[in-house]
Amino acid sequence: MSVSPPLSAKSYNSIVDLRFTASKPQGWVVQKFGGTSVGKFPENIVDDIVSVFSKTNRVAVVCSARSSQTKSEGTTSRLLKAADIAAESGDFQYMLDVIEDDHVKNAEARVKNKTIQQKLVADTKREIAHAAELLRACQVIGEISARSLDSVMSIGEKLSCLFMAALMNDHGLKAVYIDLSDVIPLDYDFTNGFDDNFYKFLSQQLSSRALALSEDTVPVLTGYFGTVPGGLLNGVGRGYTDLCAALVAVGVQADELQVWKEVDGIFTADPRKVPTARLLDSVTPEEAAELTYYGSEVIHPFTMEQVIKAKIPIRIKNVVNPKGSGTIIFPDNVGRRGEETPPHPPEAYETLSSSFVLSHKKRSATAITAKQDIVVINIHSNKKTLSHGFLAHIFTTLDNFKLVVDLISTSEVHVSMALQISQDQELQLKNALKDLRRMGTVDITRNMTIISLVGKQMVNFIGIAGNMFKVLADNRINIEMISQGANEINISAVINEKDTIRALQSIHAKLLEGTFGFDDHVESAVDLRLESLKFQ
Numbered sequence: 268m269s270v271s272p273p274l275s276a277k278s279y280n281s282i283v284d285l286r287f288t289a290s291k292p293q294g295w296v297v298q299k300f301g302g303t304s305v306g307k308f309p310e311n312i313v314d315d316i317v318s319v320f321s322k323t324n325r326v327a328v329v330c331s332a333r334s335s336q337t338k339s340e341g342t343t344s345r346l347l348k349a350a351d352i353a354a355e356s357g358d359f360q361y362m363l364d365v366i367e368d369d370h371v372k373n374a375e376a377r378v379k380n381k382t383i384q385q386k387l388v389a390d391t392k393r394e395i396a397h398a399a400e401l402l403r404a405c406q407v408i409g410e411i412s413a414r415s416l417d418s419v420m421s422i423g424e425k426l427s428c429l430f431m432a433a434l435m436n437d438h439g440l441k442a443v444y445i446d447l448s449d450v451i452p453l454d455y456d457f458t459n460g461f462d463d464n465f466y467k468f469l470s471q472q473l474s475s476r477a478l479a480l481s482e483d484t485v486p487v488l489t490g491y492f493g494t495v496p497g498g499l500l501n502g503v504g505r506g507y508t509d510l511c512a513a514l515v516a517v518g519v520q521a522d523e524l525q526v527w528k529e530v531d532g533i534f535t536a537d538p539r540k541v542p543t544a545r546l547l548d549s550v551t552p553e554e555a556a557e558l559t560y561y562g563s564e565v566i567h568p569f570t571m572e573q574v575i576k577a578k579i580p581i582r583i584k585n586v587v588n589p590k591g592s593g594t595i596i597f598p599d600n601v602g603r604r605g606e607e608t609p610p611h612p613p614e615a616y617e618t619l620s621s622s623f624v625l626s627h628k629k630r631s632a633t634a635i636t637a638k639q640d641i642v643v644i645n646i647h648s649n650k651k652t653l654s655h656g657f658l659a660h661i662f663t664t665l666d667n668f669k670l671v672v673d674l675i676s677t678s679e680v681h682v683s684m685a686l687q688i689s690q691d692q693e694l695q696l697k698n699a700l701k702d703l704r705r706m707g708t709v710d711i712t713r714n715m716t717i718i719s720l721v722g723k724q725m726v727n728f729i730g731i732a733g734n735m736f737k738v739l740a741d742n743r744i745n746i747e748m749i750s751q752g753a754n755e756i757n758i759s760a761v762i763n764e765k766d767t768i769r770a771l772q773s774i775h776a777k778l779l780e781g782t783f784g785f786d787d788h789v790e791s792a793v794d795l796r797l798e799s800l801k802f803q
């Protein structure tokens with residue numbers, strides 16, 4: 268793919284103002300497929316999803332790097348490991364060989380047409396050789412910059428999309444591979460950070476390559492979308508392909524952004540942990556972001572803002588059950604592009620237009636989630652009261668070690684914080700604690716979990732927090748910390764990790780099943796209101 272000449276700041280702005288129109292009357296559907304879906308179900312994706320949707324819509328496909336089983340063993344993780352090894356002057360080639368072997372075997376097993384297969388294998392080997400070159404250069408310089416790390420990481424999406432485009436062509440679709448890694452010019456002015464203008468510029472750049480194709484061609488776009496200051500990994504984090512798909516959807520003014528996973532949609536709890544969890548037909552963007560942040564990794568939180576502003580609904584669907592209706596993420600009080608009312612109301616209330624009905628759906632909370640590997644840090648100030656700059660000092664220290672606080676509670680002389688610490692972050696934690704001990708007495712409690720009850724309607728139900736804590740108390744589950752977010756859509760408690768499943772299941776049973784933990788008269792009051800609305 269040719270590299271476009273760098274644009275001046277002025278021309279960025281004029282591009283931003285362009286309006287795009289999709290020529291096909293059915294409109295665009297942007298479909299994002301995660302790494303494990305590409306690894307395990309590529310034929311389902313091609314034959315049961317892309318082929319089917321492209322009969323009625325223009326389809327753009329965005330893929331993440333391939334994972335044959337789990338994300339932690341996937342290509343992105345392996346590439347990052349190779350970069351780590353290179354940084355320590357180790358032999359990274361072994362890791363690249365593993366990636367190459369995995370992709371070549373996959374190509375040979377799944378792509379039947381010999382010409383397509385041979386080209387795919389050659390393209391794969393070329394990308395791996397490029398990764399080796401990059402890492403060797405880093406070893407010579409003695410440093411892996413964020414930009415170099417991004418370039419190495421981008422190879423995961425390139426390999427995955429080369430494969431998916433080849434498989435589509437092998438199965439009779441017309442597909443083209445599109446590398447998005449060069450869409451951000453080296454001289455792009457990031458003075459204002461990731462602001463609206465940057466997102467508008469990016470969505471135009473990402474989508475222009477899809478819009479340039481003939482109507483019968485499916486673009487397969489790399490979910491890696493170029494170098495940003497400090498690196499994509501630091502700026503957006505793992506799961507960046509969701510954001511890429513969102514910006515493509517905005518750029519082509521899609522009818523829908525579909526995020527395909529291995530689960531039917533968003534449930535009232537992780538179905539692996541709570542077997543009685545129910546599939547939700549819709550959630551608001553705020554609820555989806557909160558669920559993802561607190562342990563149910565359904566969608567990258569950055570994905571929602573631009574798509575929702577463009578009034579495009581997001582639908583979470585299952586690659587192995589494409590006929591399922593999935594879960595729609597959309598605000599409950601606005602219509603989508605060109606429509607007055609919110610999309611796809613639940614069947615029972617189809618004739619009702621009031622947002623009250625859509626949002627209430629007789630539920631107090633929407634879902635329960637758990638975030639594990641939590642460490643609680645308690646700092647007792649060695650002054651009588653919290654001195655000026657005390658909190659600033661704590662956060663600066665944590666920031667220096669790239670540690671992020673999930674929950675915090677403070678009193679006059681005491682601060683408690685809950686943080687998720689992965690194995691890789693143990694050294695950072697140790698060093699941060701050394702610094703924090705200069706400010707007072709520090710103790711830490713490990714093996715904890717944050718349990719969060721999420722729901723936009725909770726604010727309207729008095730006593731829900733009390734009910735949640737009562738369930739924990741009734742089950743003799745000790746609460747270490749409590750927090751209710753200022754936006755009141757999340758009530759969280761920190762508990763011992765060993766109690767996680769019991770807490771999830773018992774809170775779910777009480778607050779998300781049956782009478783939702785409330786007296787019947789509260790329920791029937793909601794029922795009556797719903798009934799009366801039906802006749803308005």
Ligand SMILES: Nc1ncnc2c1ncn2[C@@H]1O[C@H](COP(=O)(O)OP(=O)(O)O)[C@@H](O)[C@H]1O
Pocket residue numbers: 301302303304338527528529530532533534535536537538539558562563564565634636
């Ligand atoms: N509330 C929830 N609703 C749906 N899935 C959830 C929820 N909480 C946790 N999960 C888990 O999130 C995972 C998301 O699906 P998956 O396809 O594995 O993700 P990815 O696209 O990252 O590969 C599922 O395995 C599911 O068990």
Ligand SMILES: N[C@@H](CC(=O)OP(=O)(O)O)C(=O)O
Pocket residue numbers: 300301302303331332338341343344423490504505506507508509
């Ligand atoms: N491949 C990247 C980006 C991504 O979005 O992954 P996934 O869609 O599989 O969560 C990662 O592993 O983080």
